[in-house]
Amino acid sequence: MDYRLNFDAVWRSFDLLLSGLGLGLGLAVISIFLGSLIGLVAAFAMVSRNKVWRTIAVVYVTAIRNTPILVLIFFTFFALPQMGVRLGKVESFVVTLTVYAGAYLTEVFRGGLAALPRGLREAGLAIGMTEWRTNLWVIIPVMIRNVLPALSNNFISLFKDTSLAAAIAVPELTFYARQINVNSFRVIETWMVASLMYVVACYVIAAGLRRVERKLAIPR
């Protein structure tokens, strides 16, 4: 095989790749933040005594978790305009990733809620806090600290899912990598650099999140 590696074309567009990586990270951060809010609400709905709330939450989580994210992306981008909802491609992707993240985070938070001892809620109520305040100031902080490792995993996998935004031409890392690949024919170099960037980013995020986990961990 006679193939000489030549990274020139890739380095020339490296700032594009970097900006793509940044956009991907931004999309992941926004989606996990908004998704967490959805996930919290849905998790409380799942453990509530109200059957209607429970059903809505279960249907949402089951439906989203069993549908490929690419189908969801295309559905939001191509099908929603038919119902009169017009979104730009970035907004459309954020909506999809948020809804997707919400479903996975619901499961995480539900598990976290189930693992809390009953006494915690009782203690909150016993000192005269209302149901709402107990949830907000006692239950949620403890639960979130317990599920931090699962949250980190989800963040990394959501960050990797931002690569799919390239399918609707959102200019993130994979999108630019494809462009460089097609324009320069430096096939091996392009994909080596792009996947290495993902790997390094995932590694750095994982290391950073582990520090946060250690800082916030409940002392035992």
Place this chain on the structure above:
Amino acid sequence: MEFTQFLNELWIARGALWQGFQLTVAVSALAVAFGTVLGLFVGMMLVYAWAPFKLLVRLYVDFIRGTPVFVLVLASFYILSVIGIQLNAFQAGVLAITVFCSSHVGEMVRGALQAIHRGQTEAAMAIGLTFRQTFQYVLMPQALRQILPTWVNAATEMVKASTLLSVIGVAELLLSTQQVISRNFLSLEFYFFAGLIYFAIDFSIERFGRYLERRLAAY
């Protein structure tokens, strides 16, 4: 009125969608089968291999797990032809998802093998089993039982990942759906329909996993 129009179009498109469905099942089944075999070796290497080999396999697993499946699919599709391996889009896609599956199964197998109590190996040694026999009759059966539920869930992941092959032109269910939509413009209805089919596949696999989990927990 609109719904009857959809049913009408669905009937016209039935052949294309059925073929797409078959391709989706084929891609997923092949990737899971190959990925599992490869993953078993990966998992064994991660636990028992000579240290330098172990490091190499660890690098492989971490690299694959740190890369989005979409990038794996695109890289596999574009790179292989350049280095002189002639694979069509279907084969390149199956290869990418196989590699993805192998890293997942590898980690599962590693976890399961490491979770087996040392005493099991010592007992096997004590009754005079060779390492190979210990592995075959003592460790592997226990590890396999433990990974079965997770492995079934990984299968749903592979079905979902198979949609990515639509981007490199494999006419699996998602691409055939898009082709149908480009003819009749019923994007809402047909994306919904495709989602429903994927849901049906994944939901039944997931239920099957839960069932196995309950069955095996009884022992």
